[in-house]
Amino acid sequence: MRLRSDRVRVRVPATSANLGPGFDALGLALALHDELEVRALGSAQVVVEVTGEGEGAVPDDEQHLVVQALRVGLDHVGAPQTGVHLVCRNRIPHGRGLGSSAAAVVAGLAAARGLIAEPEALDDATLLRLATAMEGHPDNAAPAVLGGATVAWTDGDDARAVPLAVHPDLAPVAVVPATHLSTKAARGVLPQAVPHRDAAQQAGRAALLVEALGRRPDLLLDATVDRLHQEYRRPVMRDSLALVDALRARGVAAVVSGAGPTVLALARRLPGAPGDATGARTDADEAVAEVFGGVMGGWRVLPLAVDHDGVRTTTG
Structure with a gap:
């Protein structure tokens, strides 16, 4: 599959999993967002710039979680890998239980979707499966992908989720x-x-x-x-x-x-x-x-x- 764009911007929410009794199943997306820009490069170079949460602490090369997830997404659809210039503006606290790693994974996969010619090949269901494979469980990935409240579950290697109603209060x-x-x-x-x-x-x-x-x-x-x-x-x-x-x-x-x-x-x-x-x-x-x-x-x-x-x- 070919790339259709060389630049994509992504906004992804923080999430809270479990919500008490819904261990590894229930999750809620919160209006606190990481924003990033991915630019495909003509060379194999990887440049990562991070401001805000994680600045100076997270990897600035291929080991960055967004870059890893981007690679997984492109590989999944058979799209060519590319050099990357990644700019992250992070607001989700790291290591605090607000889904920062799930946000990075979902953002990288969504960036891959934005770059490819057939984005439907990385629909929400596919994003959830790939994110769960990287994360190990779907409770944060599901609301990061779908928004609102979700209940998620796995069946073998498959991961699924459905949205839940959220009261306006x-x-x-x-x-x-x-x-x-x-x-x-x-x-x-x-x-x-x-x-x-x-x-x-x-x-x-x-x-x-x-x-x-x-x-x-x-x-x-x-x-x-x-x-x-x-x-x-x-x-x-x-x-x-x-x-x-x-x-x-x-x-x-x-x-x-x-x-x-x-x-x-x-x-x-x-x-x-x-x-x-x-x-x-x-x-x-x-x-x-x-x-x-x-x-x-x-x-x-x-x-x-x-x-x-x-x-x-x-x-x-």
Whole structure:
């Protein structure tokens, strides 16, 4: 397959996986975006420029995750490989449980789609399969591709996802610590088996969460109870779990975002707050302020709208 363009711009959202009980399945796209530009070069040269999150820390050569994903996408459709000039403007925090690696993978694959003559060969379903193969699980990749809330699953080597309804009053608030935590470290403390009663409760709460996200946000606190992963992770993110406990004690549906250590409050927009605006007043604001007492200690509070678009590309 030939290339049709030598330049593509990509915008990809942050994501939060699990949302409490939906371990490795549920995810939500957030209105916090990495933006990048890929330019195909006539030589084999690879140039990577990064500003913002990850600047000076991520690879600036073929090992950059966006470049790797771009190669995978081009290989999948039999398109020629090319030299690359990649410019990244990153806003998604790295190592915080907000889907930065999934965003990079999805962005690289979407860039490949923007460069080729037949972009339908890398449709959303294909992007999800390829991203899952690189990531190992589809919970972040699905909302990064599709936007909104998603439930994703795997069947052998296949990965699939469907969008879920999101109530217009849902107003996520990410509380981001200064510390990093690798997904490998967060998964390393999980047990090989859990009690049957915990698994049974988890299934019920995950099903309830689908209803709460779409139609009954008043049920979010009950729907986000987790027995499968968060408590097991307390030894490697004590401050995050302490914050989850404190917010939930005040009625806020707080969970660990993905593998952490960011805490995500699935808050509700207060009456009279703007419809879709990032930064709208929520029912979590008072609780967050009360817990921190004005002393943030390196934590950042990011009120975020839901991103309903998923990854987007423009060419030329």
